[in-house]
Amino acid sequence: AQSVSQHNHHVILSEAASLELGCNYSYGGTVNLFWYVQYPGQHLQLLLKYFSGDPLVKGIKGFEAEFIKSKFSFNLRKPSVQWSDTAEYFCAVNPSGGYQKVTFGTGTKLQVIP
Amino acid sequence: NAGVTQTPKFQVLKTGQSMTLQCAQDMNHEYMSWYRQDPGMGLRLIHYSVGAGITDQGEVPNGYNVSRSTTEDFPLRLLSAAPSQTSVYFCASSPSGYEQYFGPGTRLTVT
Numbered sequence: 496a497q498s499v500s501q502h503n504h505h506v507i508l509s510e511a512a513s514l515e516l517g518c519n520y521s522y523g524g525t526v527n528l529f530w531y532v533q534y535p536g537q538h539l540q541l542l543l544k545y546f547s548g549d550p551l552v553k554g555i556k557g558f559e560a561e562f563i564k565s566k567f568s569f570n571l572r573k574p575s576v577q578w579s580d581t582a583e584y585f586c587a588v589n590p591s592g593g594y595q596k597v598t599f600g601t602g603t604k605l606q607v608i609p
Numbered sequence: 610n611a612g613v614t615q616t617p618k619f620q621v622l623k624t625g626q627s628m629t630l631q632c633a634q635d636m637n638h639e640y641m642s643w644y645r646q647d648p649g650m651g652l653r654l655i656h657y658s659v660g661a662g663i664t665d666q667g668e669v670p671n672g673y674n675v676s677r678s679t680t681e682d683f684p685l686r687l688l689s690a691a692p693s694q695t696s697v698y699f700c701a702s703s704p705s706g707y708e709q710y711f712g713p714g715t716r717l718t719v720t
Contacts, residue, residue, distance in 0.1 A: 504649075527707050538699060538711040539652075546707070585651060589707060596667060597642075597709065601651040 497522035499588050501600035508576050509608050516571040516603050518560075518586035525591040528569040530560055533602075534582045542584070545569065546591070556580070581607045610635050613712035615700050621718045622690040630685040630715050632700030638710070640703040641683040642667070643675065645696040646714075652699065658683055659706065690719045 500519045508514060520526065530542040543554025550562040560571045569586060586600040616631045634641065642657040644667075654667030658677040672694060674686040683702075687694060697716050701709040 529708060531709075531711075538713045539701075539709075540711070541708050544708050587709075596654055596657065597707075599644075599652040601649060 497526070497588055497590065497598050499586055499598050499600040501584075501586055501603050503603045504601070505604045505606070507606045507608065510578055511575050512607075514571070514573040514576045514580070514605070516584055516586075516605070518569045518571065518600060520567050520569070520586075520588045520598075522567075522588065522590060526588050527591055528560075528562060529587040529597075530554065530558070530569075530571050531585045531587060531599075532582045533585065539585065542571070576605070576607050578607045578609050581605060612636065613700055613702050613710055615698075615712035615715050617715060618713065619716050621720065622687070623720055624690060624692060626690050628687050628690070630687070630698055630700075630717075632683045632685065632712060633681050634683075634700075634702040634710070634712075635681065636702060636704070636710065637680060638702035638704050639680065640706045641677065642701045642703070642709065643673070643683070643685045644699045644701065645669065645694075646699060647696050655685065655698075687717075692719045695719045 498521045528545040531539040532542045533539045545552045553559045583602045583604045585602045589597040613634045639660045643655040644652040653669045656675040658664045699714050700712040
């Protein structure tokens with residue numbers, strides 16, 4: 496079974512700082528990778544996804560993520576965060592090919608200080 | 610489109626009571642899932658369905674039942690509520706079984 500690790504549980508940044516949230520997974524085969532965001536009091540929304548092709552994927556609101564297969568990583572980045580980016584971020588993975596159960600990481604809470 | 614809708618938004622139950630959490634989607638997605646979200650544990654899959662009439666267990670199915678009689682609806686039944694089932698419950702649908710579209714959630718407290 497696959498697993499997902501998000502090592503940063505709580506990150507505090509000042510506005511305009513750069514962001515990188517770590518995500519590592521364990522699975523030996525081909526995977527699909529996702530980042531979801533949950534703003535305070537809201538439901539999860541898809542931020543970006545990787546299925547295949549260019550390992551650098553761009554999502555909404557200026558976020559991007561890079562898939563590094565050799566490191567089993569899919570880190571989320573943003574060059575300059577805003578106060579409105581305060582949220583919890585979840586990495587998720589599922590094996591490619593047919594329906595497979597999605598596994599979520601435990602989440603990283605990002606607090607952006609104005 | 611309303612997307613994925615869930616009712617109720619909040620619910621308080623006493624231990625031993627049963628109830629059904631409702632979930633509906635209007636996107637004609639084949640795949641639907643139920644997750645629970647607990648602090649520090651992320652989202653854990655309870656049950657899922659790959660189409661009408663087909664359901665299967667996820668990571669934490671004990672104490673919950675599901676059925677999928679139509680493409681649109683995927684109710685989650687708590688058979689005999691326990692304090693350990695206090696959580697936020699999210700329903701999700703997916704066109705492909707990959708990216709998930711989540712509902713607004715139901716916050717359940719069992720006393």
